[in-house]
Amino acid sequence: MLNRLKWIMLAAFFSCVMLISGCAEKKQLEKLGLSTAVGYDLEKENHIRGTVVIHKFDPLAKNLTEIITVEANTSKTLRQKQNLETDQKLVSGQLRCVIYSKELAKKGIVQLVDALNRDPTIGNTVYLTVTDGKASTIMNMDKENQKIDLGTYLYNLIKQNVESEQLLLPTLFEFNHRYNDHGKDPVLPILRIKNGNVILSGVALFQDDRTVAELKGDNIFYLKILSDKFKSGTHEMGFDRSRFKKLIMNQEGNAFRTVYKKLFLNIDNIRSNTKIKLVDKKNLRFKVAIKLQSRLLEATEPLDLANPANIEYIEKVVGKEMEKEIKKLLIFFQKNKVDPIGIGNEYIAHNRGKMLTKKEWRDKYKDVKFDVHVQNTIVKTGVID
Known part of the structure; x- marks a missing residue:
């Protein structure tokens, strides 16, 4: 009796499903x-x-x-x-x-x-x-x-x-x-x-x-560094050749022609971590600390990379150049009254209990000062052409 009741209920269920499906609009x-x-x-x-x-x-x-x-x-x-x-x-x-x-x-x-x-x-x-x-x-x-x-x-x-x-x-x-x-x-x-x-x-x-x-161009790269973490990025930088004069190797017995007016470096496998911190609330001073790990993939002239001191020199030059470009970009943001990297969020986080409107933040934003520090570490060197 129980089994028969189950079969009746099951049949009724499927009948309802078929009825509903038949009534539904068919969208070919x-x-x-x-x-x-x-x-x-x-x-x-x-x-x-x-x-x-x-x-x-x-x-x-x-x-x-x-x-x-x-x-x-x-x-x-x-x-x-x-x-x-x-x-x-x-x-x-x-x-x-x-x-x-x-x-x-x-x-x-x-x-x-x-x-x-x-x-x-x-x-x-x-x-x-x-x-x-x-x-x-x-x-x-x-x-x-x-x-x-x-x-x-x-x-x-x-x-x-x-x-x-x-x-x-x-x-x-x-x-x-x-x-x-x-x-x-x-x-x-x-x-x-x-x-x-x-x-x-x-x-x-x-x-x-x-x-x-x-x-x-390059400013999109720096926006990414300031806004998000790199996991495997890449970037090219150009320098006056004189800055690397001591590192350029003599190609004895080989013909080597200088193609570019500058020396270009390409770094990849970039891993970055950026921390933005309000260090002086009264004077609106922020510290932007960026840590990079990268591989020196390519240079347009042969560099002596066997000497660890030369690697450290490249790390320092690349880091200082990035600091300069990032400071210029932050000032560009201020002049245009845009905050795409969330400086305002860091300020608001230190003003808990006090609501801050967008207009109030933009009025303060123009007076913000930045200290930018880039710590660049080259963990590998690739093929140098």
């Missing part, structure tokens, strides 16, 4: 348009141009992607208008990258970012970026012959540079965290077109939700 992939990248441009005051890249599943389609551009005042209306121009229902669950034009980013992007936060189908790992020109230009690049999905390409471009430690993580989560933090400002990568390809050309510095400055 061919009927969905997966938004993999979206871009926003400022057309005029309170008027936004939105461009979306849609990935298709139709095997008979000529192109794998479709690009739709419309204009509206809000991102919600942009989505509604974009739906009117396609036979596929647009969904955002596969969104990989969001692009804001520099012109728009200078005005502020918090409203558009907030729209992403309110969409439950969009994850926190979406990458946010700024473009040198118009977002629509990047997204319509080589539109007729596009064989790859732009959203996936941009995602992979950013991801591999984050993993190789050349870029800070630019996710939606990270932007929100920095934006809502009174003592730290957001940073986002800058995209531009070069020789028909989209590349990373720098980093945009934000004051709240507006871009006010940007970094290029």
Whole structure:
């Protein structure tokens, strides 16, 4: 009797499941348009141009992607208008990258970012970026012959540079965290077109939700050192040849030609640890202590590395050069009233019980003084060419 009752209950359960499944809306992939990248441009005051890249599943389609551009005042209306121009229902669950034009980013992007936060189908790992020109230009690049999905390409471009430690993580989560933090400002990568390809050309510095400055070249490396830990980074430095005159080996019997006006060193396997500490609360003086371990991978002239004293000399020269460049970068941050490395967080931590607004911190920030100390240790030497 008991077994029979179990079978009846089991049959009833499966009947309910089948009934519910039959009533559920069937979403065939061919009927969905997966938004993999979206871009926003400022057309005029309170008027936004939105461009979306849609990935298709139709095997008979000529192109794998479709690009739709419309204009509206809000991102919600942009989505509604974009739906009117396609036979596929647009969904955002596969969104990989969001692009804001520099012109728009200078005005502020918090409203558009907030729209992403309110969409439950969009994850926190979406990458946010700024473009040198118009977002629509990047997204319509080589539109007729596009064989790859732009959203996936941009995602992979950013991801591999984050993993190789050349870029800070630019996710939606990270932007929100920095934006809502009174003592730290957001940073986002800058995209531009070069020789028909989209590349990373720098980093945009934000004051709240507006871009006010940007970094290029070596300064991105120093931003990474100040903001995060290196685990296996790499860096190139150039010096006046006279500073290494005593270390340059004579190549007797071998032809050696000086190709460069400077002597360049390349260090890799960089492991770093940075500590920022408020040492004088009254005079707003901070100590920035950086410890580096690295390998001397390459030099553009043959150096005598058999002598430990020569290694120590290189460590000292590299460390002093880094101190100089980091001090210049910190002053650059102050002049532009941006705090991407969290100096404000360290100050706020020493003012427990007293709430500090962003404006109050920015007023104090301009008077901050820095003592920078870099302890560089070369633990290995590689092949010297």
